[in-house]
Amino acid sequence: MAYISSGVACSHVPALGVASDKGITGDDYYGPIFKGFEYSRAWMEAEKPDLVFLVYNDHCTAFDARIIPTFALGCASEYPPADEGWGPRPVPVVKGHRGLSAHIAQSLVLDAFDITIMNEMEVDHGLTVPMTMMFGQPDAWPCPVVPLAVNVVQYPAPLGSRCYALGKAIRKAIESYPEDLKVCVFGTGGMSHQLQHQRAGLINSEWDARFMDLLVNDPDQGCQIEHIEYLREAGSEGIELVMWYVMRGALNENVEEKHRFYHVPASNTAVGHLILENR
């Protein structure tokens, strides 16, 4: 049977993808960030998941304002990297897993999560940057990915508590799939950042640290953080952090924090990263 072994939280700042693609990951600005992920790439090589379930948001790439699904599950055989305005990132095409996707899609709807099904989808930096941070620059990604795109661009994003409950439903779906698959769940986005208007550049490191503590050790409380708190304390784009709760919901109540990394800044954003193993 399929099972979930671990979870990864990871910011998906586009500049980190650019740094990797341009080969400037060792410079003064990006060096400390990529150093913080050295542990992670070694961990990933040992962990060797058979599949990654990756929670991210699209940034008006696959979905512009015409269609805004709150939760959209990738059910395709492959997901090409999208052209976000400067050509697609030179990273491998992301391979999907139709069988597992179809099973999760059916299981979620019957579990009262009325998700949107995406049989074709291009993926932007929200998905490809965490892949780069965790897997480096291989010729092909080492395992297939099932992506879940969450609307966090048009307010309101889904509630943290709803994301947490969805994570639990995803776990139930994965654990009822007959193929032997070891699954690692990624929650991406964040941490505190605001990209817009006069308050752009907001960073709240104390809040970010508390957010990570709650996520790891008391998710039942942490998932109750209200939208107004994200907006005010973590910045208007910091609300992406609700996606980390989908990942957390898919894990055991008790997890072991194997790795934590936090750095300011990458471009306009605080970079946060966790590796959690089921206990």
Add this chain to the structure above:
Amino acid sequence: MAEQKPYDDIPGTIVFDSDQAAKGYHLNQFCISLRLQVNRDAFKADPEGYIDQYAMTADQREAALNQEWNRLLELGGNIYYTSKLAAYHGINFQELAGLMTGKGSTAYRAMMVAGGRSIEGNRYKSEWQDD
């Protein structure tokens, strides 16, 4: 009478909610169209002709053509969309933030390297009135 929203008191922030999205739909679709080279070429060849394909208001049209970044947000634009218009003009995300904050890109980048804008004094509009 406009409805009071819990985030109305956050300074320097336009929350892209359903009302803003409804106001900004055509503006945002114009901006996102510039993701593709073929549309960037068409806009370059005939800016007014190109923008007039989108049913935006006169204010939105003017703000887009004049690159008024904060006003675009106030008129229903969203940053992930307006940043595509900025990219068309060769302005990257961090430079755009420098413009929106009024700091300019050098001072803005320095602020970020020094840890970013502190949350202290930046939670409520009332905290900004003393400046």
